[in-house]
Amino acid sequence: MIEVKELRRSFGPVVAVDGISFAVEKGQVLGLLGPNGAGKTTAMRMLACFIRPDSGTASVAGFDILQKPVEVRRCIGYLAENSPAYGEMTVGGFLNFVCDARRINGGRRKAALDRIVPMCSIESVYHQTIDTLSKGYKRRLGLAQALIHDPQVLILDEPTDGLDPNQKHEVRRLINKMAKDKCIIVSTHILEEVEAVCSRTIIISQGRVLVDSTPEKLKQEYQCSLDEIFRKITRKRT
């Protein structure tokens, strides 16, 4: 469902992503793991067609990110880092705006909202202004807007960052529930999340793919915890 071929992107003299390639199928949850500044967010932004790659290409759900960016965005649910939203809107107003933009109207909209609001546990803040929400609720709202149109592909940038342990558990449970019939890419540097949620792992550092494997295989190969595997692999390069 997602095929990435030699994506490359620089910002001035800094090479953020340096020729990464991988593929993800439906039913898989790919964990993008890497130190800060590795290029995870840039890679996800390119897949979500927010920024264009300097070279290379990718296809998401059969659409090329360079030729058909609008169709790609129609098929994916994207949760950006820091889950941005419009602070002056209410939760309900914001979700209605997303429905407007994604062309979910009438009965379908009601059904989507009825499904999503309890799923992401945001009923209690439905009429609250987004500015006044705590980080956890903002993140859940971000997830809600990514899921509301039931996309085939989910791209989640650090979905549990800054959440308390209970909230982390909730989000991971949600991801696991959806894993069966969606193609999900999650970026994180929480190693227990990789074990809890991901069926595959890619370790990125300095814009390059260092390892493309599964959590179990990595543990078997290195015979130590994911923490140490991460340190070994990423430290080797520096």
Place this chain on the structure above:
Amino acid sequence: MHSFWAVFKRELKSYFTTPLAYVFLVIFLFFSGYLAFKQGFFEARQADMRAFFMNLPLLYVFMVPSTAMRLWAEERKTGSIELLLTLPITVTLAVLGKFFAAWIFLAIALALTFPMVITVCYLGQPDVGLIITGYLGSFLMAGGFLAIGCFFSTVSKNQVIAFVLSVVAAALLVFAGMPTTLDYLSTFLPAGLVSAIEAMSFRQHFESIQKGVLEFKDLAYFLLLIVGWIAASTIVLDERKAA
């Protein structure tokens, strides 16, 4: 297209859910009325809105950039641009959606000056056609300033910088057409160049529409101005959205 309407609706609503709209409207309505009456509305002894429309270009130089400055600068600063541009919408439609929402907001501000129209109609028998073309010219001019403000809003993440740059650009375009400027320029520039500079300024085109003369060249001026600056905004935004 539905995504254009979604952005348009959201943006227009957001003006009125924050104090922004109300502060702007009060200041704009107060000054437009105050300047009209101060600059000799009664002394002119004529039931027309010339005194009112005369002051609009200068008022717009400061007021329209204050509306435009937050169009994109705020989105880039808060990061909501990443949300907006990962929805199934093109950058062009997003820019147009926000621009039209701001333009309609300025049209609402203009519409709320209706007491002025009532006053003039009560005091005499004004030429209604002139009033209509006056409003049309003001609406187009607001669009022009807005397009300039939109561009500078995409250029900077800081709203204050966007505001200052828009005011300077707008002021340049207004003052370039002032008689004193043109007189000064004609002392060292050839006549052809001076009249070219005059044609590039807002004044000449706005005055002409205000006089009741709807010429294609004036309408085309405003349309080209708007299309040009909006296209430039789209290009700059596309380059800088992730920065």
